[in-house]
Amino acid sequence: MNDALLIRIADALDRLAPPPAACADLTTSPAYMWDGHAIQAVDAFTPVDYDLLTGIDAQKSALLENSRRLAAGHAAHDVLLWGARGTGKSAAVASVVGRLQREGQDIALLQCATDALASLPALFALLRGTDRPFILFLDDLGFDEGVGDARTLRSLLQGGTAARPAHVRLYVTSNRRHIVPRHLSEQDDPINPRDVVDDRMALSDRFGLSLGFHALDQDAYVAIVSGYAAKLGVAFDPLEAIQWSTQRGSRSGRVAWQYVVELAGRHGLTV
Known part of the structure; x- marks a missing residue:
C-alpha cells in the first residue's frame, strides 16, 4: 500500500469522524x-x-x-x-x-x-x-x-x-x-x-x-407543603397531604413537592 493511498484513507476517515465538541463559554452561563x-x-x-x-x-x-x-x-x-x-x-x-x-x-x-x-x-x-x-x-x-x-x-x-x-x-x-x-x-x-x-x-x-x-417528621413535612402551596397561591388540606405521603411510604421534601404539583394541576396552574 503506497503513501498516497494511505493519505486518501486518512482524509476519508477525518471526514467521517465528528468534529470535536466545542466547549461552552465558561464565563456567561449560570x-x-x-x-x-x-x-x-x-x-x-x-x-x-x-x-x-x-x-x-x-x-x-x-x-x-x-x-x-x-x-x-x-x-x-x-x-x-x-x-x-x-x-x-x-x-x-x-x-x-x-x-x-x-x-x-x-x-x-x-x-x-x-x-x-x-x-x-x-x-x-x-x-x-x-x-x-x-x-x-x-x-x-x-x-x-x-x-x-x-x-x-x-x-x-x-x-x-x-x-x-x-x-x-x-x-x-x-x-x-x-x-x-x-x-x-x-x-x-x-x-x-x-x-x-x-x-x-x-x-x-x-x-x-x-x-x-434525615427523614422528616409529620409537622416538618406539612410545613414544607404549606410553603410550596403559599408560593403558588393554592389552599391545601393537611390531612390530604399526610395521606399523600402515607400512600408513598415517605415524608420528604420531594413527596411534598409532588403533592403540590398535584394541587397545581387541579387548579389549572403550571409550575
Whole structure:
C-alpha cells in the first residue's frame, strides 16, 4: 500500500469522524453539564428558592456559608451531603448557587454524570483555563463492592497529581454516609479489620464538610407543603397531604413537592 493511498484513507476517515465538541463559554452561563467529553451550558437554570427549603435550616446555612467563601475566593471545603432520599440534598445545592447568583456573586454550578468520573482530569484541565469559581456537582453518587472508582475520586480530591483546581470544589450527594457500602463482615477480616474500615471510610473523610439529611417528621413535612402551596397561591388540606405521603411510604421534601404539583394541576396552574 503506497503513501498516497494511505493519505486518501486518512482524509476519508477525518471526514467521517465528528468534529470535536466545542466547549461552552465558561464565563456567561449560570450552570453547565459535563458528559465526559464536553462542557454544555445550561441557561435555563431555575433552582428552588432558597427560602422555600424547610426543615433543613442548619444544613442549607452551612452550605451557603461554604459556597459564599468559594465565590469570594476564600478557603472552602469539598462537601458531602448524605442521607435519606428526597430530603433536599440536590435541591439545597442548586438553591444555594441560585441564591448567590441573585446576590451578584459570580459562581457557577457544573454537574457531572457519575459515570464520567474517569474523565474528571480532562474536565479539571478545562477549568484551569478560567478563574471563575465552580461547584462541581456529583448527584446521587454511590459505589458497589468495587472501590477502584472510589480511590480515583479520593486522589482527585486530595493529593493526586490531577487534583481539582483551587477555584473548584466538589459537592457530592449520596444516600450513604460513607458513599461506599459497609458491612458487619468488615469486623471478621482475618488480618486487620481496622484496615478494611479505614479503606472504606477514606473517601468520605476527604470532604471537609459533611452534612446529614434525615427523614422528616409529620409537622416538618406539612410545613414544607404549606410553603410550596403559599408560593403558588393554592389552599391545601393537611390531612390530604399526610395521606399523600402515607400512600408513598415517605415524608420528604420531594413527596411534598409532588403533592403540590398535584394541587397545581387541579387548579389549572403550571409550575
